Amino acid sequence: MISSNSRVILEVRDLRASIGGIEILKGVNLTVRSGEVHAIMGPNGSGKSTFSKVLAGHPGYTVTRGEVIYNGKNLLDLPAEERAREGVFLAFQYPIEIPGVSNSSFLRLAYNTMQAHRGGEELDPLEFDDFIREKCKLVEMDPGFLDRSVNEGFSGGEKKRNEILQMAVLEPKLSILDETDSGLDIDALRIVASGVNKLMTPDNAMIMVTHYQRLLNYITPDFVHVMRSGRIIKTGGRELALELEARGYDWVRAEAAA
Amino acid sequence: MQNIESRDAWLTGLLPQTAGFAGPQWLDALRLEAADRVNTLHFPTMRDEDWRFSDFSLLRKTAFAVAEDAASGLTPAGIESFILPEAVASRLVFIDGVYAPQLSSTAALPQGVVAGNLMRELTAHDGAVRAHLARQAHQSDVFVALNTSHVRDGALVLIPKDTVCPVPIHLLFIATGGDAPQAIYPRCLIVAGPGSDCTLIEDYVALGPGSYCTAAVTEITVEENASVRHIRLQREARGAFHLGYGAVTLKRDSIYHANSLTFGARLSRHDLRVVQDGEGARCVLNGLALMAGRQLADTHTVIDHTVPNGKSEQLHKCIVDDGAHAVFNGKIFVRKNAQHTDAAQQSRNLLLSNKGRVDTKPQLEIFADDVKCSHGATVSQLEADEMFYLNSRGLDADAARNLLIYAFAEDIIDRIPVASLKQRLSKELSERILEHA
Ligand SMILES: Nc1ncnc2c1ncn2[C@@H]1O[C@H](COP(=O)(O)OP(=O)(O)OP(=O)(O)O)[C@@H](O)[C@H]1O
Ligand SMILES: [Mg+2]
Numbered sequence: 001m002i003s004s005n006s007r008v009i010l011e012v013r014d015l016r017a018s019i020g021g022i023e024i025l026k027g028v029n030l031t032v033r034s035g036e037v038h039a040i041m042g043p044n045g046s047g048k049s050t051f052s053k054v055l056a057g058h059p060g061y062t063v064t065r066g067e068v069i070y071n072g073k074n075l076l077d078l079p080a081e082e083r084a085r086e087g088v089f090l091a092f093q094y095p096i097e098i099p100g101v102s103n104s105s106f107l108r109l110a111y112n113t114m115q116a117h118r119g120g121e122e123l124d125p126l127e128f129d130d131f132i133r134e135k136c137k138l139v140e141m142d143p144g145f146l147d148r149s150v151n152e153g154f155s156g157g158e159k160k161r162n163e164i165l166q167m168a169v170l171e172p173k174l175s176i177l178d179e180t181d182s183g184l185d186i187d188a189l190r191i192v193a194s195g196v197n198k199l200m201t202p203d204n205a206m207i208m209v210t211h212y213q214r215l216l217n218y219i220t221p222d223f224v225h226v227m228r229s230g231r232i233i234k235t236g237g238r239e240l241a242l243e244l245e246a247r248g249y250d251w252v253r254a255e256a257a258a
Numbered sequence: 259m260q261n262i263e264s265r266d267a268w269l270t271g272l273l274p275q276t277a278g279f280a281g282p283q284w285l286d287a288l289r290l291e292a293a294d295r296v297n298t299l300h301f302p303t304m305r306d307e308d309w310r311f312s313d314f315s316l317l318r319k320t321a322f323a324v325a326e327d328a329a330s331g332l333t334p335a336g337i338e339s340f341i342l343p344e345a346v347a348s349r350l351v352f353i354d355g356v357y358a359p360q361l362s363s364t365a366a367l368p369q370g371v372v373a374g375n376l377m378r379e380l381t382a383h384d385g386a387v388r389a390h391l392a393r394q395a396h397q398s399d400v401f402v403a404l405n406t407s408h409v410r411d412g413a414l415v416l417i418p419k420d421t422v423c424p425v426p427i428h429l430l431f432i433a434t435g436g437d438a439p440q441a442i443y444p445r446c447l448i449v450a451g452p453g454s455d456c457t458l459i460e461d462y463v464a465l466g467p468g469s470y471c472t473a474a475v476t477e478i479t480v481e482e483n484a485s486v487r488h489i490r491l492q493r494e495a496r497g498a499f500h501l502g503y504g505a506v507t508l509k510r511d512s513i514y515h516a517n518s519l520t521f522g523a524r525l526s527r528h529d530l531r532v533v534q535d536g537e538g539a540r541c542v543l544n545g546l547a548l549m550a551g552r553q554l555a556d557t558h559t560v561i562d563h564t565v566p567n568g569k570s571e572q573l574h575k576c577i578v579d580d581g582a583h584a585v586f587n588g589k590i591f592v593r594k595n596a597q598h599t600d601a602a603q604q605s606r607n608l609l610l611s612n613k614g615r616v617d618t619k620p621q622l623e624i625f626a627d628d629v630k631c632s633h634g635a636t637v638s639q640l641e642a643d644e645m646f647y648l649n650s651r652g653l654d655a656d657a658a659r660n661l662l663i664y665a666f667a668e669d670i671i672d673r674i675p676v677a678s679l680k681q682r683l684s685k686e687l688s689e690r691i692l693e694h695a
Contacts, residue, residue, distance in 0.1 A: 056650050060642060080649035081658075089650075096647040100665030109661070110651040117652070149665075166651065 006033045008069075009174055009205045010055075015066035016230075017054045023064070024050045026230035032174070035202040039216060039241060040209045042227035043249050048209045049093050051227070052178045055207075056090035057083045070174065085117040087173030091163035091180050093209075097151040103162065104146035107132060111169050135168045139195040156183030164192050168199055175199075177208045181215040193218030213245040226252050265297050268318045272296075272404055272441060279410045281377060282384075288392055292406035299400040311585040311617040312556040314525055317499050322441035322471045324408065325354040334361055337432060340463050343678050345428035350374065350413050352431045354470075355442040357411040366425045373427055376412035376447060386416055391447055394477045394505035396531065401501040405443045405475040412445030415458065417484070423456035426489075426676050430459075431474070435466030435495045446476040450484040452509075457487040457675060462502075464495035464522070471499040478504070480512040482536060487515045487675050491683075494522035496551070502528045508568075510536030517674050519683065520547040520555045521690060531560040534568040534596075545574040546670040548690055549582035549614075556585040561603075563596040563626075572603040575670055577663060578614035586618045590633070594625040605635040608666045610659075660691045 010032040017025040024047050032038055040048050054061050055068065057080030068075040075083060098106065104125075111131075112122040123131055136143050139161050151159050160180050167175055177196070181189055196219055200206065208219065216224075216238060224240040225232045228249065233256040234240070244252070273293050279286075301318065302309040332353060334341070341349070347366035350373060351358045357375040364373045372379060380387045391409070395402045413429045431444045450456055462472060472494060480486045494500045500523040508514055520526060532541050547555040561570045576584035584607065592599045607616040620633040640662050648658035667687055674680045 053646075056646075058646050060646075079655075080646060081652055081654045084650050084652040092647065092650075096641075096644050098644065098647075098662070098665055100668035101661055106651075106661075109657070110653065113652040113657070170651070 006035055006202075008032070009034050009071060011069040013067050015051075015054070015068060016064045017050065017061045018064055019050070019061050024061070024230050025054065027066070028227075028230070028232055030225070030232060032205045032207065034205055036205045036223065037200070037219060037221045038205075038207045039221035039224045040207060040227055040232075041211065041224060041241065041244055046227045047230040048227050049178055050230075052090055052176045052207070052209060055176055056080060056088060084170070085114060089167055089170055089172030089175045091160070091167060091175065091177045093178040093182070095151050095159040095163055097149070097154075099149045099152045101150050102146070103148055103150050104128070104132060106150045107146075107166065107169050110166065114170055132169065135165060138168050138198060139164050140191045141165055157185060157188045160184055161188065161192055164195050168195065171199075173204045175204070175206045177206065179209055179211070181210055181212060189215065190218060213241045216241050228253055228256075266301050268321070269296055269299070269301055269400065269404070271321055274324070274408055281380065281410075284388065285380070285409065289407050289409055292392070292397065292403045295397060295403040296400060296407055299398065299403060302400065308558060308587075311587075312525070312527065312554055312583070314527070316525060317471065320439045320469060320471070322439045325356065325440045325442065332358065332361060332432075337361060337430070340430055340432065340461065342426070342428055342459070342676065344676055345426050345459065348373065348425040349428040349430060352411060352413070352444060354434055354440055355411060355431070355444055367427070368421055368423060370418040370421055371423060372414060372416035374414055376414040376445060377410055379414045383414065383416060386449055387414065387447065390449055390477060390479055392477075394479070394507055394533075395475050395503055396505065399503060399529065401473045402475055402503050405445060405473050405503070408443040409445055412447065415446070415448045415456075417450045417454040417456050419451040420453040421451065422454065426457035426459050428459045428461060431462045431472070433462070433464040433470050433472065433495065433498065435464045435468035435470060435498070437468055439468070440470040442470060442472045444472065444474040446474075448476070448478040448486070450478070450480045450486045452481040452483055454481070454484045457489070459489045459491070459676065459679065461491045461493070462500065462522070463491075463493045464498060467495050467497055469497040469499070469524075470495070471501070473501045474503065476502070476504045478506045478514070480506065480508050480514050482509045483511045484509075485513040485515075488517070489674055489676065489679065490516065490518040492520045492522055492526060492528065494526070496522065496524060496553075498523045500526040502526070504528070504530040506530070506532040506541075508532065508534045508536060508539035508541060511538040512536065513539070514541040515675075516541070516543045517670065518543070518545045518557075519670070520545070520557070521686070523553065523555075525554045527556045527558070529558045531562065532570070533562045534564060534570070537565045538567045540569040541571070543570070543572040543574070544670050544673050546667055547576045547584050548667065548687065549577065549584050550579040550690070551582060552580070553582045554585070555583075558587045560589045560591070561601065562591045562593070563599040563601065564593045565595060566597045566599070568596060569600045570602070573670070574605050575667065576607045576616055576618075577610065577667060578607065578616055579610040581611070581613040583615045584617070587621070588619070588633075589621045589623065590631065592622070592624040592626050592629050592631060596626045597628045599626060599629040599631065601629070601631045603633040607635070607637040608663065609637055609639050610663070660688065663691050664688055
């Protein structure tokens with residue numbers, strides 16, 4: 001169980017961000033403590049992916065106001081790669097394909113970069129092969145995918161699984177999963193969710209963006225937030241997700257406006 | 259008749275001073291005829307349709323001269339970095355255009371295969387040489403004519419009927435890159451006999467940075483049902499000029515598979531003309547140009563389908579950084595008679611800087627009515643979303659950039675059929691990318 005005195009990992013205060021002069025995030029507030037799982041739901045276009053990308057450091061967005069404190073550091077001061085090295089991980093809603101780069105060499109490069117930063121031991125291709133095969137088991141991924149180009153020609157579900165494999169390899173402290181459940185069939189969802197659960201520890205935390213209660217049957221959130229028009233307009237416990245599934249989003253907006 | 263005043267002084271200055279080199283009389287006649295042609299041709303400018311994207315006028319600022327005859331005292335140790343383990347005993351080496359027997363070895367070649375210095379072998383193989391030398395390369399190209407006017411040392415490769423050459427043949431042209439601006443005229447003549455099979459590596463490298471000019475001509479005939487894999491590497495010195503001309507004739511059911519890599523030279527041009535002269539011939543042309551600084555690489559290819567049932571596949575990639583400039587002009591002709599031709603051409607370009615420039619012009623000219631042809635060209639930049647994906651996995655901007663560039667080029671390198679070369683080029687590629695990070 002979560003006690004309110006566990007360590008704060010992420011503190012987002014009045015975050016506003018825009019792209020191409022259009023303000024997308026209009027004052028987001030969120031506190032995430034270690035060991036917690038937060039779900040963010042909300043209608044299409046409400047800013048969930050934008051929020052995820054701004055946290056991960058996408059250079060296309062301009063933060064116009066607010067602050068993000070991550071493990072005591074001002075996260076907005078760091079470029080994306082340093083955020084990643086500090087333990088922030090984003091599982092993309094639409095993972096990028098990189099033809100010509102094998103998945104295993106990409107994973108090894110990322111892992112060794114991280115290890116160098118953490119002062120850990122880097123692995124040569126042979127050592128990494130053993131390491132990565134273990135990680136594949138976690139998401140029941142066929143090691144054949146390691147020899148293929150990163151995400152190239154992967155099905156939607158395979159790409160999502162590959163994102164979680166990367167998460168397993170990088171062992172982040174704060175994971176942001178942007179619609180990792182979309183595109184997964186029932187079996188894959190169960191497998192990926194159980195993989196994610198195994199990666200959760202009392203010391204790390206997770207933000208899951210989803211449209212579906214289905215995922216939350218497997219990964220139990222401590223908090224459910226509703227985002228709308230670039231703001232979190234309601235926060236509740238896991239039961240809120242059920243209510244949203246049953247009633248849609250409009251009542252939340254009405255309630256927030258009242 | 260050409261008036262003496264209208265001759266181009268720079269061009270005529272390049273013509274051989276002596277009335278001829280050694281060799282039979284027919285060869286002398288060939289040289290003289292080519293020299294005459296040089297006198298009637300002009301230096302290509304951007305007003306010429308085939309040269310309109312690239313300015314070679316810089317070449318005219320230097321008076322190049324053919325190297326003195328003495329091939330330098332190089333030993334195999336001195337050229338070690340260019341030696342390929344697969345071709346240790348199937349290698350011909352030329353230093354500044356002059357054959358270097360002490361660096362060459364053909365011990366691994368099967369009985370009957372001829373691989374040696376053109377000048378030495380031509381009497382013994384008079385018939386084959388006379389039938390093919392200067393028969394394919396376009397004599398109206400001024401650099402081809404210049405080369406022909408200088409024909410002397412060169413590579414002669416004759417693969418007999420039904421002979422499979424188990425090792426690649428490495429034709430290594432080394433420029434010493436000394437202080438004097440040298441003109442180098444490499445020549446390759448290759449005839450792959452009916453049903454034969456071989457791999458050729460035509461390799462231009464440099465020992466020093468000097469400014470020199472290579473004007474190379476390669477003629478290849480692939481006889482019926484023969485198969486030739488041809489790897490062409492242009493790794494000249496950064497200050498050098500390179501004008502390369504390849505002419506390939508494909509006979510019935512033959513296969514020609516080319517991989518051409520362009521990394522070097524200040525200004526370079528590569529013309530490749532493949533004529534499908536026999537039915538059912540097939541060619542695959544893969545090209546990669548990696549340019550940075552103020553380099554220019556101009557690639558002009560022509561695939562000429564003259565008979566039915568031919569197939570051609572072409573993928574040309576350019577990576578352009580800094581203020582470099584890449585040109586690709588790929589013509590495919592499908593003649594009236596060439597029914598059921600299947601031709602596909604792709605030009606893909608990666609532009610890494612705002613100052614860089616890519617001119618790509620795929621051209622299909624189809625005169626037959628029952629054919630399958632496609633072509634396309636793309637110019638892309640490194641995508642911000644791709645960069646972000648890699649950054650979000652901890653890779654910094656340089657590492658991410660290098661990975662994406664490498665990924666863009668990798669499939670061309672991957673298609674090179676000689677393992678050690680593939681490995682070496684892949685390493686060279688990452689080094690060149692890093693150099694410019
Ligand atoms: N480059 C851009 N220029 C203009 N508007 C943009 C840009 N990128 C995103 N937006 C807009 O920002 C809004 C929020 O998009 P975002 O992707 O964050 O939504 P989302 O909540 O993740 O939606 P979904 O549930 O469909 O994934 C959308 O209206 C989108 O059109
Ligand atoms: Mg989204």
